Amino acid sequence: MVRKSRVGLSVLAIVISLIWLFPVYWMLNSAFLSSITLESFTPTFLPLGGSWRNFVNAMDDGTFYSALGMSVAITLIVVFFCILFAFLAALAISRFKFRGRKSFILAVLLIQMLPAEALFLAQYKMMSSLGLLNSIVGVSIIYTAAVVPFTIWMLRGFVAGVPADLEEAAMVDGLSRFQAFMRITFPLLAPGLVASGVYAFLQAWNEFTVALILLPAEDSQTLPLWLRGFVQASATRATDWGEVMAASTLVAVPVIVFFLIVQGRMTAGLVSGAVKG
Amino acid sequence: MSSPVMSPKRATQSEESLKAAARALRSKRRARLTPYWLITAAIAIILVGTGYPTVWQLVTSTQKYGLAQQFGAVADFVGLENYTTLLTDAQFWQVVGRSLAFCAIVAGVTLALGLAFALLMNAVGKAVRLILQISMLLAWAMPIVAAMTVWTWLFDTRRGVVNYLLDKVPGVDMYRFDWFASPWTFFLMAGIIVTWMSVPFVAFSIYAGLTQVSEEILEAAALDGASSRQRLRLIILPMIKPVISIVMLLQVIWDLRVFAQIKILQDAGANGSQYDLLGTYIYKVGTGAQDFGSAAAASVIVLLLTIAISWWYVRKLMKEDV
Numbered sequence: 001m002v003r004k005s006r007v008g009l010s011v012l013a014i015v016i017s018l019i020w021l022f023p024v025y026w027m028l029n030s031a032f033l034s035s036i037t038l039e040s041f042t043p044t045f046l047p048l049g050g051s052w053r054n055f056v057n058a059m060d061d062g063t064f065y066s067a068l069g070m071s072v073a074i075t076l077i078v079v080f081f082c083i084l085f086a087f088l089a090a091l092a093i094s095r096f097k098f099r100g101r102k103s104f105i106l107a108v109l110l111i112q113m114l115p116a117e118a119l120f121l122a123q124y125k126m127m128s129s130l131g132l133l134n135s136i137v138g139v140s141i142i143y144t145a146a147v148v149p150f151t152i153w154m155l156r157g158f159v160a161g162v163p164a165d166l167e168e169a170a171m172v173d174g175l176s177r178f179q180a181f182m183r184i185t186f187p188l189l190a191p192g193l194v195a196s197g198v199y200a201f202l203q204a205w206n207e208f209t210v211a212l213i214l215l216p217a218e219d220s221q222t223l224p225l226w227l228r229g230f231v232q233a234s235a236t237r238a239t240d241w242g243e244v245m246a247a248s249t250l251v252a253v254p255v256i257v258f259f260l261i262v263q264g265r266m267t268a269g270l271v272s273g274a275v276k277g
Numbered sequence: 278m279s280s281p282v283m284s285p286k287r288a289t290q291s292e293e294s295l296k297a298a299a300r301a302l303r304s305k306r307r308a309r310l311t312p313y314w315l316i317t318a319a320i321a322i323i324l325v326g327t328g329y330p331t332v333w334q335l336v337t338s339t340q341k342y343g344l345a346q347q348f349g350a351v352a353d354f355v356g357l358e359n360y361t362t363l364l365t366d367a368q369f370w371q372v373v374g375r376s377l378a379f380c381a382i383v384a385g386v387t388l389a390l391g392l393a394f395a396l397l398m399n400a401v402g403k404a405v406r407l408i409l410q411i412s413m414l415l416a417w418a419m420p421i422v423a424a425m426t427v428w429t430w431l432f433d434t435r436r437g438v439v440n441y442l443l444d445k446v447p448g449v450d451m452y453r454f455d456w457f458a459s460p461w462t463f464f465l466m467a468g469i470i471v472t473w474m475s476v477p478f479v480a481f482s483i484y485a486g487l488t489q490v491s492e493e494i495l496e497a498a499a500l501d502g503a504s505s506r507q508r509l510r511l512i513i514l515p516m517i518k519p520v521i522s523i524v525m526l527l528q529v530i531w532d533l534r535v536f537a538q539i540k541i542l543q544d545a546g547a548n549g550s551q552y553d554l555l556g557t558y559i560y561k562v563g564t565g566a567q568d569f570g571s572a573a574a575a576s577v578i579v580l581l582l583t584i585a586i587s588w589w590y591v592r593k594l595m596k597e598d599v
Contacts, residue, residue, distance in 0.1 A: 010405045013397050017412035020473065024415045026438065027427045041452070043438050085319040092315035096308075104316060106595065111327055113530055113587055114580065121563045121572055122330030122337070145326020148319050206420040208537040213564075224422040231426055232544065241430050248423040259418035260411070 027252070030245035031055065038241050054246035058230065064250075066219055067226035070136065071205060074222060077140040078147060078204040079197050085144070086151035086196060087189075093152075094159040105156075108149045116146055120213045127214055134220040142210050147203045151196040158192025159185075198262045205255055223251045331580075334573045342570035352570070359574035368550065369558070369575070373582075375464075376555040380532040383468050383475075387532075388525055390472065391479025396509075398484045410481075417477035425541040428470045432456045457547040471538055475531070479524050486520035487513065526590050530583055536560065555579050 030038060032050025058064065089108075093101055123142050124133075132138030162185050170180040208224045215221055221229065230247045234240050338359055340352035363369045394413070398406050419427075431439050434455045443451040456462045490513055498508050514521075536556030543552055553561065555575070563572030 006401070009397060010401050013401050013405050013409045016394065016397070017409045020416045020477075021412040023424065023427045023431060023473070024419060026431060027423070030430065038436060041436060041441060043436070043441055081322070085322060088315040089319040092312035096312035096315075098309070098312040101312070104320075106591070109594065110591065111323060112527075113583055114327060114331065116534075119327065119330040119334060119576070121559075121569055121576070122333040123326075125333065125569070126330060141322065142326045145322045148322060152319060202418070206422075208422050209540075212540075224420060227422050227426060228541070228544070231429075235545075241433070241436070244426060245430065248426045251420050252418075252423040255420055256415060256418045260414060 024252075024256075027245050027248050030241055031249045033242050035240045035242050054240075054242045055250065057243050058247040058250060061226075061230060061233075061247075063218060063221060063226055063229070067221045067223050070215075070220060071223040073136050074140055074143065075201055075204040077136065078143045079200045081140075081144045082147050082151050082200040083193055083197050085148050086155050087193065089148075089152045090155035090159045094156050095164065108152050111149045112153070116209065120210060123210065124213045132214075134215055134217040139211060139214050139222075142214065143204050143207060146210075147200045151200060154196045154199065155189075155192050158189055158195075161192075162188045194262055198258065201258065202255060227251050334576050334580075337569055338573035338577045340570050342568070342573070344567045346569070347567060355570070359570045360578075363571060363574055363578065372553050372555055372558045373578075375553075376533060379464060379468065379535075379554060380529060383471050384525070384528045384532045386468070387472050387475045387479055387528055388521075390476045391524070392483055392521070394476065394480040395483035395487055398480065399487050413477035413480055416473060417481075419474075421474070421537050422541065424474060425470070425538055428466075428473075429542065429545040432466055457542075457545070460551045463542065463547050463552055467535075467539060467542055470542075471532065471535060474538075475528060479528065482520055482524050483517060486517040490516045522590065526587055529586055533583065533586070534579060 029045070029047045031054055032047035032052070033044055034051070034053075037044050089104075092098070093105055127133050127135075127138040127142075130138070132141075166184050166188075167177070167180045170184050171177060175183065206224060207222075208228075211222045211225050212228075215225060218229070227247050231239070231244050234244050337352070339354060339356060340346075341355045341358075342352045346352045394409070398409055401409070416424075431437055434440070434453055434457075439456075440451045440454050443449055443454075456466045494512060495508055498512055503511065534556050535554060539552070539554050539557050540560065543557060550558075550561075559572050559575045559579070562568050562575060
C-alpha cells in the first residue's frame with residue numbers, strides 16, 4: 001500500500017518536473033531550429049538537424065557586446081558593494097546590542113516591501129538631475145540600495161549561526177577582537193557570503209524595470225534591455241523565433257549555470273533568516 | 278604576597294590597573310559606537326537610492342507636476358487634489374480592483390502549489406526529488422525578460438505550442454487562438470506565467486522549512502497513532518508556519534506590483550487600458566502622459582495598500598524579540 005502510493009507520488013513529481021522544465025527546454029530547442037522549421041503549426045519537438053546559426057546571428061547584432069559589458073560591470077559593482085555593506089550591517093545587528101538596533105532591523109524589513117515599481121519615476125528624476133542617466137553609476141546606486149536590505153536579512157542568519165563563544169575563546173587565547181573575527185568567524189561565513197553574492201548577482205543581472213527607466217540610450221543597455229530590443233526589432237519583420245530564442249538563451253545560460261552551482265546554500269540562507277525572524 | 282617588600286610593586290600595579298581601566302573605558306566607548314559605524318554604509322546607500330525617491334514621491338504627489346514642470350516650471354502645491362482626482366476616477370478603481378483580484382488569485386494558487394510541491398519533495402525518494410528540484414531551479418533562474426520572451430513564443434497565435442497541444446484535446450478548437458484578444462485570456466496567460474515563475478521560490482523555502490521539522494517528533498506522533506494527515510495538520514504545518522507566513526507576505530507584495538511581466542506581454546500585442554495593472558498604469562501615467570503628480574499619487578496609494586496588507590505581519594514582528 002505504502003509503496004504503491006509512493007510510486008504514484010513519484011510519477012506525479014516527474015510529470016510536474018516536465019511541465020516546469022518545458023519552457024526552458026523549448027527555448028533551447030527553438031534556438032537551434034531554422035525559421036522555416038518553426039513556421040509550421042505542428043511544432044518540432046527535437047532540435048534534430050539544428051545549427052548554431054541563430055546564436056551567431058544574435059551575437060552579430062551590433063549592441064550585444066556593449067550590453068554584455070554593461071551587465072557585467074553593473075553586476076560586479078552591485079555584488080561587491082552589497083556584500084560589503086550588508087556584511088558590516090549584519091555584523092552590527094547580530095554581534096552588538098545597541099540602541100536603535102530593533103528599529104534598524106524593522107526598517108530593513110519594511111524597505112523590502114517598498115514597491116520598487118512605485119519609485120521609478122522619482123529615481124528617474126533624481127538621476128536625470130544628477131546627470132547619471134545612461135550611466136553605470138546611477139543604476140548601480142539604485143540596485144545596491146534595493147538589494148542591500150535583503151542581503152542584510154540573509155547574512156544576519158549566517159552571522160548569528162556562528163556562535164560568538166568561538167570568537168571569545170579565541171580572544172581568551174590572546175587574539176584581538178578583529179583577529180578573532182577574521183580568523184574564526186569569517187571563514188565560517190563564506191557560504192553565507194556566497195549565497196548573498198549570488199542573490200545580488202541575480203537581481204542585478206536580471207533586473208528590467210529600473211534599467212528600462214534609467215538607461216534609455218541604446219548604447220548603454222543591459223542584457224535584458226538588449227533582449228527586449230532584439231525581440232521588438234524582430235517583430236517589425238515576422239518575428240524570427242529561432243533567433244529570438246537564441247538571444248534569450250544567451251541572456252539566461254550564465255545565470256542558470258551560476259544558480260545551479262550555488263543554489264543549496266542560497267535557500268538555506270534565505271530560510272535561516274526567515275525562520276529566525 | 279602581603280610582605281612589605283612587595284609594596285612598591287603594588288603601587289605600580291595599581292597605577293597599571295588604573296591605566297587599564299581607562300583604556301577599557303575608552304575601548305568600551307569605542308565599542309559602543311562600533312555598531313553605528315558598521316551600519317552607516319548600508320543606511321547611506323538606502324537613503325540615497327530608496328529614501329530620497331520615497332520622499333520625492335510623497336512631495337510630488339501633492340503638486341501639479343506635468344510636462345511644463347519637466348522643463349523647469351515651478352510645481353504648484355495642490356494639496357490632495359491629485360488624490361481626489363484619482364480616487365474619483367472610475368478607471369483607476371478598475372485598475373485597483375483588477376490588481377487586487379489578480380494578486381489574490383495568483384498568490385493563492387502559487388502558495389498552494391508551492392506548499393504541495395514542497396510536501397511532494399519531502400515524500401518522494403532522493404532521485405525523484407533531485408529531478409523535481411532541478412526543474413524548479415531552472416525555472417527560478419530564468420531571467421525575467423528571457424522567460425517572458427519564451428512564454429510569448431509558447432502562446433504565439435499561429436505557431437505556439439500551447440495552442441497546438443490544446444488543439445489536440447478532442448473537442449477543443451484552439452487553432453490560431455489569440456490569447457491577447459481579450460483581457461480575460463490575457464490575464465489568464467499572465468497568471469499562468471507569473472505562477473510558473475513564483476512557485477519555485479515558495480516550494481524551496483517551504484521545503485527548507487520542512488527539513489527542519491524533527492524526524493523524532495514525527496515518529497513519536499506516529500507511534501502514538503497519529504495518521505499522516507493528522508501529523509501534517511497538527512505538527513508539520515504549525516512548525517513551518519513562520520516560513521509560510523513570510524513567503525505568503527512576500528508573494529502578495531510581489532504579485533500586487535507585477536510590472537515587468539505585464540509590460541512585456543503588453544509589448545507583445547495588447548496595449549489598451551483594460552490590460553493594465555497598477556504597475557503599468559503608473560508607468561503609462563508617468564511616462565506617457567508625463568503627469569508625474571498623478572503618477573506619484575498612484576504610487577503612494579500602492580505603497581499604502583502594501584503597508585495595509587503587511588500590517589499584521591509587521592505588528593507581529595514588532596511584538597516579538599528580533
